[in-house]
Amino acid sequence: MAIPSDLEIANSATVLPLPQIAELAGIPRQHLELYGHGAAKVQLEAIESLAGRPDAKYVVVSAITPTPLGEGKTTTTVGLGQAFSHIGKSATIAIRQPSMGPTFGIKGGAAGGGYSQVVPMDLFNLHLTGDMHAVTAAHNLCAAVLDAHLFHGNDLGIDIHNITWRRVVDINDRALRNITVGLGGRLDGIPRESGFDITAASEVMAALALATSLQDLRNKMGAIVVGYTKDDKPVTAEDLEVAGSMTVMLREAIKPNLMQTLEGTPALVHTGPFGNIATGNSSIVADQIGIKTGDFLLTEAGFGADMGAERFFNIKCRYSGLVPDAAVLVATVRGLKAHSGKHRIVAGRPLPAALLKENPDEVHAGGDNLRKQLENMKIHGVTPVVAINEFPGDNTGDLQAIEQIAAEYGARSARCTHFSNGGAGAAEL
């Protein structure tokens, strides 16, 4: 029987009331702020309230270097989270909120896939509770204040050729990448070259993900460097006297969002820094809450173990003080074959037929990427488990090739079919 589409599965899901999910996770009702029927914000006071509870095992989920095919990192995180209830354990997952930008492009959605999704899918993919918008607004408020400062005489002596703070928009809008602002007339500002980045690349987003409290966020906002004077001295948001307002605009956004998976696993969805150009990890405060909510906390690190996971170990954990207990590395047959360099894959096009044939040599060739990621993980002192995200139609020989690579590094591996089978499919792991 064919697997229904992601959308069909998501739409037919029963979404449990969020207070029920919170109760499952042990989060006191008074720290919950409902946002419609699909999500709730968890107040940071919950960290204090939950302090007495035992810590969950802290597991980071990463993957091989991304290919246009998608390796199913989020899907696996969701699947793993769901799997624990199949073995009598409780788990919470912590993932990032996706950017609307690429979502309206090719990918179509970032809520996971198949029977391992966060629901409601449309809420997850769109505004959710408005955090992305708040980050965008806070970032752009800083830019507006900066340009207004130039307009009103530039008392700080900012060098207009050395302004590093651009604007952001949560959409893939290429026409805004490089623009000239301040045109028009006497009332329209000072002309200069600038542009927009995607919100997921905003330093405000990274700071929000790394903040441990609202006060800490306030400090991080103040420390933001927006440019330099003609003497090459840095100019900060504090100098512009805008850091306080930026923080006010983020007052709600700093609270993690509670959602659920298709099987009712609690999912903390919070902040969305890109892995290739920013920290690539969901928020510290979400993990600080999640670590007290069950037997396991699965937290996702984006864009390849060498990018997201490296920052997880070296940046996020240093700030948060949390110590990971295990690491999962997601790999797929098709992803490793793509890394062999033998196929030309175009996003949105059908896979080349040659890629679908059994060919363990190709898996081994592309397996160098997996090997290097395994080495990377071991540098950080954890022995990774390889989660083989098995797709319908994957060949046994190819799957075994991945298992052999994992074994070379003394890493346990397991095939997961959570896409087709939900949590049960990842229970082996």
Place this chain on the structure above:
Amino acid sequence: MAIPSDLEIANSATVLPLPQIAELAGIPRQHLELYGHGAAKVQLEAIESLAGRPDAKYVVVSAITPTPLGEGKTTTTVGLGQAFSHIGKSATIAIRQPSMGPTFGIKGGAAGGGYSQVVPMDLFNLHLTGDMHAVTAAHNLCAAVLDAHLFHGNDLGIDIHNITWRRVVDINDRALRNITVGLGGRLDGIPRESGFDITAASEVMAALALATSLQDLRNKMGAIVVGYTKDDKPVTAEDLEVAGSMTVMLREAIKPNLMQTLEGTPALVHTGPFGNIATGNSSIVADQIGIKTGDFLLTEAGFGADMGAERFFNIKCRYSGLVPDAAVLVATVRGLKAHSGKHRIVAGRPLPAALLKENPDEVHAGGDNLRKQLENMKIHGVTPVVAINEFPGDNTGDLQAIEQIAAEYGARSARCTHFSNGGAGAAEL
């Protein structure tokens, strides 16, 4: 005793649970979606559910032409709403959501003032439930699709010199008013001149305010003209195949937000088109719900009776089918004195001493503005009531001058002290 500041009053307010406010207004619990503790969205299905209830008296509140002093239109609407409970009647108010742009500038807040405010004040003034952001995102999605269309070969033959669709941002950012987009290189779009307007001026915002259903909004999105071909044929969002996505992004934003006044009066806060450059009225769907929630529905029309109220009668009511029962015109001694042209008033500076002295002649001179507004109202078939928003320190002679002007036009007038005294102060009216 001095009146505490707006902020002090707002912060010391007891905010009732929204379900309790909804119950007061007769809105069924199942149509309520809580958004944190201060606001809730009311689903449009409520219109159907409430159809059997009697209509409230429909009262539009407008004012003389705005001055930098603020005439207290929102404050009076709130005060009036609160006043009805003092005379044993139930009322709901319907007002617009303020733009963050000017809020971060001089004005400081738009939630009303003194003891006549909508609370929580900070929620009201900032993101609320994210509607502003959704309008911004939908508007800018259309712009991004338009520029992407140009980039991918411009099959529609759009004349780049005749594109009328700009982008919007919910902040007063003068450097973005006139920009050149599409600079950079081969992957960065087609260069052209464009710019950003404030979100409150977006056609998407106006359409949201005038939509009577999600389907109607979908149609309005499709009909948006973004520019013209070289043959001067209009090009629409429908032609760009973006109208559906825009509507999806507005799916939550179309639901009115329920809040409350300091005295627990239900307040529907929804959409924020500016009165000087757009329709200046809150949404039709908010009024369609509010009209079934008590004895009176007070709806505010922005930026002077000749702007906002004119559009209320000629645009909003024609779309909604609702017929106003009464009109209130807010006037102040200081506002009319400002209209006399004898004083130089700068926003944010203390009032000129001369303006505070008793001088009925000046009130009569500036009273021409009030006279014209009274005439305007009568054209639309309603006899207005003049609400004299009395400030502490106003002189009797000056107040009487306003009463005389109202009497010239056969309009009833009443002094209101709702700023100092809350609803009790507006009960006379």
Place this chain on the structure above:
Amino acid sequence: MAIPSDLEIANSATVLPLPQIAELAGIPRQHLELYGHGAAKVQLEAIESLAGRPDAKYVVVSAITPTPLGEGKTTTTVGLGQAFSHIGKSATIAIRQPSMGPTFGIKGGAAGGGYSQVVPMDLFNLHLTGDMHAVTAAHNLCAAVLDAHLFHGNDLGIDIHNITWRRVVDINDRALRNITVGLGGRLDGIPRESGFDITAASEVMAALALATSLQDLRNKMGAIVVGYTKDDKPVTAEDLEVAGSMTVMLREAIKPNLMQTLEGTPALVHTGPFGNIATGNSSIVADQIGIKTGDFLLTEAGFGADMGAERFFNIKCRYSGLVPDAAVLVATVRGLKAHSGKHRIVAGRPLPAALLKENPDEVHAGGDNLRKQLENMKIHGVTPVVAINEFPGDNTGDLQAIEQIAAEYGARSARCTHFSNGGAGAAEL
């Protein structure tokens, strides 16, 4: 027999050695600087050397308001100049150098036409002796110094939104009309909006045309206002310390160029300010030399008697001190018919057939333009002579209509066939 094309006539012309032309005009050889075989510059010292000679009759040639058809103002000036030798008198003509801009566009040439041309035609229409380029270079040097001043700290406090000095180019280049300059990086200047005008519109060109000596030109360069400070104080080229360099660059350009007509009449060709946007007259120094070179000096005033001639009387003559003895107004049957508003004429397209039919009423209708120009001339105290530039195929009734209009104002009129017949055709006048 068909009249050969302008180019054929020009190319078959015998061009006399310039020293011979100068001798004819009484200009001493030592004041002549040859520039190739077709032109020579006359040193300003000639003014002093010729001081003792008698003044020529000073005749200004103007026309009805220009139409796309061309009224033959230059052609008539040349034809008249040539005509004097047919009646035993000596004449010199003084005309402007054309801009290359429109020349490379539709018009094709500005040297006159038919048998009444200045030769060599290509020299006349292209670089001539480089005066246009010198004006362009001096103008743009000032702009470069201005932008360098902004770049180096803007000690003069120039308001970048209130810079009135643009750049110029001697070509019709629409892409340069509105540009943003100073883009790039730290070494590439200060971004601002600016643009290029055509060289013929440069204030440097107007100043060169009105200068009475190199020292006077130096003063005029220094007085050029390039923009304003933020306090609205004017900033001059003198303030930028560039006026001296600009003058140096114009040292050759201030010397009038001596050329000749097809019949060997001396032609002083000097400066080219447009008549619609600048002074529209050739230089004062050319007239100061020409006034001493024969019985008549014919000087052309551009773009309609109400534009060029008005500035001739009110600006040029006041600076030069010369007093006109007579004024010629050129009119054509087709030009007046075009002014009737009954025909749609497109430059470069064949004339509408209807316009070529005899129709004196149409001439009378369009004749209002001629009437007003005649009135304008009389205001300045000279009674104009109407030169009817007769084209092959013009109808008698139409020509008589012009004569009637002239007679209404007591002006003498004469039909001229100089285009077909050279100087002999204008001898009646």
Place this chain on the structure above:
Amino acid sequence: MAIPSDLEIANSATVLPLPQIAELAGIPRQHLELYGHGAAKVQLEAIESLAGRPDAKYVVVSAITPTPLGEGKTTTTVGLGQAFSHIGKSATIAIRQPSMGPTFGIKGGAAGGGYSQVVPMDLFNLHLTGDMHAVTAAHNLCAAVLDAHLFHGNDLGIDIHNITWRRVVDINDRALRNITVGLGGRLDGIPRESGFDITAASEVMAALALATSLQDLRNKMGAIVVGYTKDDKPVTAEDLEVAGSMTVMLREAIKPNLMQTLEGTPALVHTGPFGNIATGNSSIVADQIGIKTGDFLLTEAGFGADMGAERFFNIKCRYSGLVPDAAVLVATVRGLKAHSGKHRIVAGRPLPAALLKENPDEVHAGGDNLRKQLENMKIHGVTPVVAINEFPGDNTGDLQAIEQIAAEYGARSARCTHFSNGGAGAAEL
């Protein structure tokens, strides 16, 4: 006795009539077109007329890599040219026309220096006969036609992101380096990013320098690539149908300019491509004329032997067919010391005192530059002569160091004092 300034020397020079200079060089009078009193153009027909005369020895003068100090390449070329008459030989020099851009900057002039200059100095440094302006105009005509082509529908399908043809200006105007053109409105062109280079870098300039006839120039203009279509096919000036007009604008500019040195040596001054970014050599046609005008033709190759001279051998000579007989390499004590990397030299500031002390080791250290240039020259089959341009105050030990370096490569060397002593000072060489 102190040496007078360059300007004093130049102004006190006796400038001989150009026909006399031409006669000295054997150029028939009928091929001479006088341009004022200081220069004349030589018609290309002179090449044919002179064909029967014997060839001069063809000597290329180059130098070590330029430093901010100036090595006196032009000065030495002039000095050498003058020197031949001191040993009873006739010589002609061929040099480039300088750009006005840097001339109005730091350098002050490019006519040579001291008693080895081309005169009149101001004519040489400014417009000369307008060739620079003609190149600028032809180049920019092409750009204007290109933008007009885009404006009128872009039938050639030019990719606006892949246009390689910019505009040029003969001035150092940093604000024009990177600009956005085509702004404004419907009539103002298509917006795109572009900019201005200096005229000396124009491909038109390089083509003019390498053209062997007007027809050849016409072909070169047609072959100019202005950009590419979206299919990456080149688009030429021929495709734009502008190559003919460009050639017409260069009709005078292709004729070499005849001037003279302070001692009356004929100097052909023609074209000015920069050596660092273009071909760096004066024109082929000037050399083709000069090669028939005496015992020696000294032609200058700009910007270091590795730049200008390399292009002389590999590009210019291949096009012209002329074969060099000898090569002169100019070196200075101060230049080699600067190349040692031990001194910080800023253009326009006094030399560091340390650099002026005798220090042969430093000369040897910086001498690596001279060594490599000597090697470069030998690759092309000529043994260079090192001309040591001796400055007053140079120390004997330092001068001897240069002689030692030359001797290492078997190259003859000679000290020249032409700056102080004119031609006599270079006679040794």
